[in-house]
Structure formats: structure tokens, C-alpha cells
Amino acid sequence: MLKVKNQQYFHSVHLMEDKCKGCVNCIKRCPTEAIRVRDGKAHIIEERCIDCGECVRICPNQAKIVVADTLENLKAYKYNVALPAPAIYGQFREGIDPRHVMAALLAIGFDDVVDVAFAADLVGKKIREAISAPSEIRPFISSACPAVVRLIQVRFPNLVEHILPVLSPMRAAANIARNHVTEKMGLDPKDVGVWFISPCPGKVSAVNEPAGTEDNTISGAIPIAEVYPLIREKLNHNQEELDQIVADLKPGSGLGLGWARSGGENQSIGGSRQIAVDGIHSVIQILEDVERGKLSDIDYIEAQACVGGCVGGVLTVENSFITRRRVRILATDNAGRLDGVLCDEMACEALDNEDWFRHDRPIEPRPTLKLDDDMAVAIRKMEQMERIVEDLPGLDCGSCGAPNCRALAEDVVRGLANEMDCVFKLRERVAQLAGEMMELAEKAPPAMGHVEKKAEIENAIGEHSAKTKPDTEK
């Protein structure tokens, strides 16, 4: 597991200070307004960051990075199990059988592999059961995308109870894997490393800091991008070696595999009163609607932070539009396998263990919007903030280091910034100060005045004396 260094929450997304130019591209893109440029560097406010990876995607200088585990870390264990995310199967050229990708994982150093698509087949069944039961809560929201779960915790704390307490396929796969190695193979859990092969930073963080469960069944997360070149190599050159291993593998069905793209989860669950939403900004819009009570006739929302679903994660390799097509083809080709998966001995055992699929604790809200713990003070700050907003130019240029004028005003009342951080305010103030300086200069002792100045003064004296004379012209 990755080390958490004096942070309140675990984050996989970090800033590489030396690469950051403070160009403010990322602060405008962050869905939770979690980034501020200070001293020319784009720092992340950790309570607000949901590890969605938007900033990683947008940064033109590769200054936002994802810190994850590497294959090196396998050495710490005697026996290592890979849990490949379904998105991995779309990364390779058409015609590559998922089983060959699983076999390649074994060939590059893992001792065992439990397909997350296989677990997804089972999770789909559990979700169907859970949402079919009568409940006051509508709609339920999938817990599969950790960035969405964190988004709800920090920005929509009212909606935490809408998150369906069924574990993600990743967690279910880990439970299956753990049971298999300890019960069937008799290994000491301490000797076994269980590694999620991840498409995104959100999953990396979720592995290290789970929501809805405390278990640490997963040892770490390795980016798809890291194993990709090694697997590709095996697929290209060790075809025969792979052919020999595939027989023992248990790949998921096309439906489980389909979870890799937006809409696949709903397809796997079956039913019609469901919607699928992808892309974090679209997810925010849908969650707004849920809060308004607008979607109470919907049973379930499949929501993914990445456009296109997990195939769009920043730790994948291939263009997500291409992967989406490949996943669709793979899903169709392997659709018939579902019955086989559900009859499998390992699957049956898992399905009987309800707790392998259930959250064992509530997901806590982590509200970040409150201006002050004392409501009276918060109200005063709110009023002050409104006055500041009215006074700012409203250009949302980001030059102050905050994503928009309102965010700057909020930072000011929180005591984190100054109104003069606004370049326009600063310019106004400089102009005003310049004016005041001029005025002051005028007030210089007469002896220090220069020629024009003297002339001006004489003029003034003249005018003055003229005025004292009787006005004859008017």
C-alpha cells in the first residue's frame, strides 16, 4: 500500500511543482474548485480533491501526475494476484481474446488472476436484487466510480444515502481472490499481494482509502499504462506460451466486460428505469437534478466520472473512442458466457456470501462548502462575500489563482486570499494610489517645487488675487 504522508485523505493525484508554470488551465477545469495557484504553482486543496484526474488530462506541462504502485512492489509478497479492470481488454488490437490478456498478466509476473469482469457479472446480479427491493430512496446511485462517490461526499453530502451499498466489482473481485488464496490454497494472507490494474487515479485512491468498507483486501493499484507495454510484448511474441495457460482462466462474460464503457453496467444489471451518465461535469448536472427530486421515477444511476466510462480513464493508453468500440465488440462476442459464469463453482460460492458484495459501513458525507461552523458567522461571511463579488469585475479570468471571481470572494472571506489578488482590483488600486501620490507631490513644500509647479502656484495666487478684485466682466 502506498504511504499516506500527513494528509487527512489519501490522494493519488499530485502536483510536480517544478513542472508547473502556473498557467491556470487546471484550476478552471477542476469540478470541485480544488486548485489554487499560489506563488506560481497550482496547489490542490486536499479536502476538495476527488481524484477524478481532470487536471491530469488538461495540464499542458504534465505537472499533475498520478502516483500509484508499480510492478516493483510485487516483490514484497510471495504470491501475487492481478485484478484487471475490464477497461484493459479494449487497449489491444481487435481480435485479442480477453483470456490472452489475462494469461499475459501471468506471464509478466503475477501468480494468479481474478477477472474483475467476472466479479462484475456477479455484482450486476446483486445490484438488480438490491434495487428491486422496495425502498424510500430513489434513485440509487452506483458506487462503482470512486470519483463520483467522492464527489457526492464533498459536493452533494445530502445524497450519500442514495449511493447503493453494493460493493464495486473491484472489491468483490478482491474478496473472491482473498478467499481463493487463503481457503483453497492455504496461503498466509500476509504473503499474498492483491493488485488492481487500474484505469484511473480515482480507483488508486479508493484502493488505499475505501468508502463504505474498511477492508484492506487490496494491496495496491498499478496503472493499466504500466502493464500495457509488457502485455503487448507477450501478445505479440509469446502466443504459444499464452495458449497453454488460457484453459484454466475464468474470464467474465460480455456483460461483465461491458462495465468498461458507459452504459455497460446498466446493461449488465438489466431493467429499464435506469440512466447512464458519463463525464464528471454531466454527472454534476444529474446529481443537481436528483437533489431537486426530479429523478424519483428512476431506479438507478450508473455514473462515471470519465467521458465514455472507465475506458476514458487517464491511466489507460488507447484513445477512448476506439476502445469503446472494441469493448462493444468484445461484449457482444462474449455475451453468451454469462450462464457459464453464474454456474461456475467459484461464482456460486461468492454469490452465497452476501457480505462479499455489501458495504459494511455507511459512506460519510465530507461537506466542504460551509463558511463557518457558527451559522451566524457563516451568514455574515456570506453577506460579505456577496459584496465582494459585486465589486469584482466578473471576468472569471483566473489570474488571481482562483477559478472564478466568486471563488476568490469565497477565499477572501475564508481568510485565504486578498481582494487585491485580483489584477483588476490591483490596477484600480494602483491608479488610485498614483493619484494620491500626485496629490501628495502637489503638497510638497514650495521651496522644493519645480518651474511649472511654481508657475501653477503663481497662477493660482494670481487667480486668487483676481477674485478678490471687484468682478467687472460679469
Added chain:
Amino acid sequence: MHFVFEVQGGDFNKAGDASSKVKKILQQIGSDSTVVRRVAVACYEAEMNVVIHAHHGFVTLDADINQVIIVVEDEGPGIEDIEMAMTPGYSTAPDYVREMGFGAGMGLPNMKNCASQMEIKSRRGIGTTVRMVFENA
């Protein structure tokens, strides 16, 4: 604390913006999540009524540590029979609006459920004012 937001009748693109802002403000002052939820739902329904039926209107938010008051005021046709309008399922929304999934006739009853007090004043041909009070905590 006093905030005013404008609502444009017939503008379905912007519909819901005022209630989103109201919701965010309440979250920022630290209102309890059930209060936020109720105000969000009721305010959205009221805002939608302006968008669906009226020409123009305002959503006003007043809040202190004891209560939240939402006043939604519009210039529009007014409500012919308020009692009738309070009946669940009763709606005068035009068909095209119903096709968009709005105007199911649950607006006013729903608002009444959310608020601890609700008053409606309406004058035909002039407009409607809905005042809702919620306990704040």
C-alpha cells in the same frame, strides 16, 4: 441575509439555476442537510412554476439562524382556483411542457409538504406570490 434571483418565464435552459444558487448558499451557511434538501425541492418546484406559467419572476431568499424564507413572485396569469391547484395531480401546464416531464400537477402539494408554512396570493392576470417558511438549523 437577503438574496434575489431573477427567473425568466419560458426559459427552460436556465430553469433551476435560481434554486441551485439558493441551495448552495444554504450549504455555505451550514444549514442542516434535510433543510437544504427541502428548500431545494420546494424552491425548484416554485421556480419551475414561474418558468412554465408566468412571464417573469423573482426568487427571494431571506435567512437567519432560525428560519429560511423563500418568496417566489411572478408576473403572469395568476392561479384561478388556489384550492384546486393544491390538489395532487391537478395541472394547467400545456402539453408541450408535460411532454418535457414537467407540470405533473405535483408542484404545489409537494412544496407544501416541504415547507413548514406556505401562503399563496394570486390575482388573475397580474401574478402569483408564494411565500414559504422553513425552520433553519
